[in-house]
Amino acid sequence: MKILNVDQIRALDQATIQHEPIAPINLMERAALAFVDWFVDRFPATTPLKIFCGLGNNGGDGLAIARLLLERDYPLEVFVVRYAPRESDDFMHNHRRLKLVTDNIRYVELSHDIPPMPHNEVVIDAILGSGLSRPAEGIVKSAIEAINRSPATVVSVDIASGLYADQPNAPEDVIVEPDYTVAFQLPKLAFLLPGNARYTGDWQTVDIQLHKRFIDKAPTPYYYTRPDEARLLLHKRDRYAHKGTFGHALLLAGSYGKIGAAVLSARACLRSGVGLLTVQVPGCGYPVLQTAVPEAMCRPDTHEHVLSGTTEVETTSPADFTTVGIGPGIGKASETLAMLKALLPTLTKPMVIDADALNLLGENRELLDQLPAGSILTPHPKEFERLTAPWQNDYEKLDRLREFARKYRVVVVLKGAHTAVATPEGDIHFNATGNPGLSTGGTGDVLTGVLTALLAQRYDPVEAAVLGVYAHGLAGDQVAEQRGQIGMTATDVVDALRWA
Ligand SMILES: NC(=O)C1=CN([C@@H]2O[C@H](COP(=O)(O)OP(=O)(O)OC[C@H]3O[C@@H](n4cnc5c(N)ncnc54)[C@H](O)[C@@H]3O)[C@@H](O)[C@H]2O)[C@@H](O)CC1
Numbered sequence: 001m002k003i004l005n006v007d008q009i010r011a012l013d014q015a016t017i018q019h020e021p022i023a024p025i026n027l028m029e030r031a032a033l034a035f036v037d038w039f040v041d042r043f044p045a046t047t048p049l050k051i052f053c054g055l056g057n058n059g060g061d062g063l064a065i066a067r068l069l070l071e072r073d074y075p076l077e078v079f080v081v082r083y084a085p086r087e088s089d090d091f092m093h094n095h096r097r098l099k100l101v102t103d104n105i106r107y108v109e110l111s112h113d114i115p116p117m118p119h120n121e122v123v124i125d126a127i128l129g130s131g132l133s134r135p136a137e138g139i140v141k142s143a144i145e146a147i148n149r150s151p152a153t154v155v156s157v158d159i160a161s162g163l164y165a166d167q168p169n170a171p172e173d174v175i176v177e178p179d180y181t182v183a184f185q186l187p188k189l190a191f192l193l194p195g196n197a198r199y200t201g202d203w204q205t206v207d208i209q210l211h212k213r214f215i216d217k218a219p220t221p222y223y224y225t226r227p228d229e230a231r232l233l234l235h236k237r238d239r240y241a242h243k244g245t246f247g248h249a250l251l252l253a254g255s256y257g258k259i260g261a262a263v264l265s266a267r268a269c270l271r272s273g274v275g276l277l278t279v280q281v282p283g284c285g286y287p288v289l290q291t292a293v294p295e296a297m298c299r300p301d302t303h304e305h306v307l308s309g310t311t312e313v314e315t316t317s318p319a320d321f322t323t324v325g326i327g328p329g330i331g332k333a334s335e336t337l338a339m340l341k342a343l344l345p346t347l348t349k350p351m352v353i354d355a356d357a358l359n360l361l362g363e364n365r366e367l368l369d370q371l372p373a374g375s376i377l378t379p380h381p382k383e384f385e386r387l388t389a390p391w392q393n394d395y396e397k398l399d400r401l402r403e404f405a406r407k408y409r410v411v412v413v414l415k416g417a418h419t420a421v422a423t424p425e426g427d428i429h430f431n432a433t434g435n436p437g438l439s440t441g442g443t444g445d446v447l448t449g450v451l452t453a454l455l456a457q458r459y460d461p462v463e464a465a466v467l468g469v470y471a472h473g474l475a476g477d478q479v480a481e482q483r484g485q486i487g488m489t490a491t492d493v494v495d496a497l498r499w500a
């Protein structure tokens with residue numbers, strides 16, 4: 001699913017109006033109906049409502065929503081926040097229609113016009129939408145502050161009032177903090193940025209049948225991967241397949257005290273369909289790995305405590321494996337850095353790089369040029385910062401991410417809520433699955449195992465990253481459903497991996 005910017009959304013509305021064709025006021029009615037369909041499923045008709053409307057089309061939506069909810073017998077009051085003399089045409093139209101059916105419309109011009117909003121009420125926020133062009137001030141600001149202070153449940157129409165859809169807000173901006181956002185047709189880029197979590201609440205999109213051909217043609221670097229889109233990426237298994245079909249992966253993981261990282265990664269790799277798996281661990285990890293993961297072959301490093309790259313027995317060179325995954329628990333010992341330096345020039349196929357392997361790259365940036373094209377890097381934000389430079393806000397971070405992926409022709413999986421997968425073409429795919437329960441030690445090692453398995457099965461690297469991140473998050477969601485987020489462990493996530 002594409003994410004469009006505000007100018008494109010405006011053009012999309014116009015294209016729908018022209019080509020469907022549909023009158024603007026009827027398009028607004030369709031949007032209001034879609035909101036109401038969502039709303040009535042969640043809040044019973046006995047819920048007392050306060051609907052705050054601005055003077056633009058977001059406010060017009062609010063007025064239409066009020067009329068449609070009145071038809072469904074919700075007890076409600078409408079508050080028009082009068083911050084300017086000008087009202088949009090469709091606002092005026094809906095204002096007239098609403099006045100025909102209710103006297104419960106108040107006008108908020110001064111702070112004392114703002115009503116109390118007790119906890120049993122639902123507030124619908126239709127003050128400002130995607131047309132926001134400056135920070136909220138005056139009575140708009142006061143109304144937003146009152147909504148945020150109130151214990152009422154807050155639902156924002158299209159976007160929280162005061163939040164820019166596709167550019168950074170200033171830290172001092174006053175923005176509605178909703179419990180829910182119901183957005184029309186497409187998510188806004190702002191919803192996917194970690195710094196905005198307070199300003200989106202639980203967000204959803206509702207279909208208002210905007211012009212499909214316009215959406216298909218609109219150029220954008222930003223995508224949101226819906227579950228149905230992710231599932232389409234899954235390769236079907238050939239009935240005549242054998243273990244060679246699914247590749248032979250080499251995982252370089254673990255150091256003294258962190259052999260668990262190798263175990264988790266190896267288990268996740270095996271649970272993600274790899275044909276054969278060899279794990280190279282420091283000598284001390286050999287008995288652990290052979291016991292904990294009997295399905296994997298294990299080659300002990302000659303170094304007892306860290307990976308140095310050399311092994312006792314003459315073995316296959318890393319370049320001869322289908323893919324290599326490196327990083328979980330490896331530490332930053334000089335021997336390990338030497339191994340990485342020797343390894344990179346020998347590899348040509350896409351590989352997976354995680355954790356301290358990324359930190360070693362950050363400290364030795366000349367190595368970045370040697371990454372095989374299409375490799376997948378899986379940093380969390382701190383690790384990514386070590387690979388690049390600090391950023392001022394989430395938008396700058398996205399720019400940096402796109403730039404980095406393009407420059408080094410790699411796929412970067414920036415981990416976090418709505419993990420962002422940046423492609424060598426400079427696109428970003430945001431993930432839909434996962435929850436805060438995944439913020440626990442070892443889940444990153446699991447992701448490395450998953451991605452290594454997908455590369456071994458010869459998935460295209462971008463598809464591997466998008467699918468792998470989706471499946472990993474989904475496993476986390478399944479664990480959260482069964483045992484809650486707090487008790488979640490990385491082992492649970494491995495066990496919950498499902499590929500169907
Ligand atoms: N255009 C369409 O056909 C549709 C638009 N829809 C709604 O229209 C909204 C966008 O409507 P508008 O473009 O009218 O914009 P808004 O309703 O977001 O803003 C209203 C007006 O307020 C002004 N404004 C901007 N920032 C302000 C601030 N901080 N304080 C005070 N005034 C400010 C702007 O000049 C703008 O014209 C969407 O979010 C959505 O809710 C939906 O009805 C779907 C269809």
Ligand SMILES: [K+]
Nearest residue numbers: 125128159161
């Ligand atoms: K709003």
